[in-house]
Amino acid sequence: xxxxxxxxxxxxxxxxxxxxxxxxxxxxxxxxxxxxxxxxxxxxxxxxxxxxxxxxxxxxxxxxxxxxxxxxxxxxxxxxxxxxxxxxxxxxxxxxxxxxxxxxxxxxxxx
Numbered sequence: 696x697x698x699x700x701x702x703x704x705x706x707x708x709x710x711x712x713x714x715x716x717x718x719x720x721x722x723x724x725x726x727x728x729x730x731x732x733x734x735x736x737x738x739x740x741x742x743x744x745x746x747x748x749x750x751x752x753x754x755x756x757x758x759x760x761x762x763x764x765x766x767x768x769x770x771x772x773x774x775x776x777x778x779x780x781x782x783x784x785x786x787x788x789x790x791x792x793x794x795x796x797x798x799x800x801x802x803x804x805x806x
Contacts, residue, residue: 712758716780726748
């Protein structure tokens with residue numbers, strides 16, 4: 696792969712990773728505080744399909760890491776990839792904070 700398309704692919708992957716990572720953090724907040732961040736009308740649907748939403752979130756976090764790694768591989772400057780991976784890490788952290796046990800959040804069931 697010659698240099699300009701490779702750089703473009705790395706930058707796009709890094710930026711996409713960052714955007715997905717921010718969305719993951721916002722979604723994690725919805726898992727941690729459903730009474731505050733989910734509307735009353737949507738709450739029964741949300742609770743009935745919680746496992747599906749967790750699966751979607753974990754898939755999105757995985758895509759965040761893959762795109763961030765592509766950014767790290769294809770660019771000399773590692774900033775785009777690292778900034779893309781950082782929000783994904785923050786999306787995973789709230790679910791597994793207390794002593795290594797996952798309690799609440801996407802891994803432990805907030806409800």
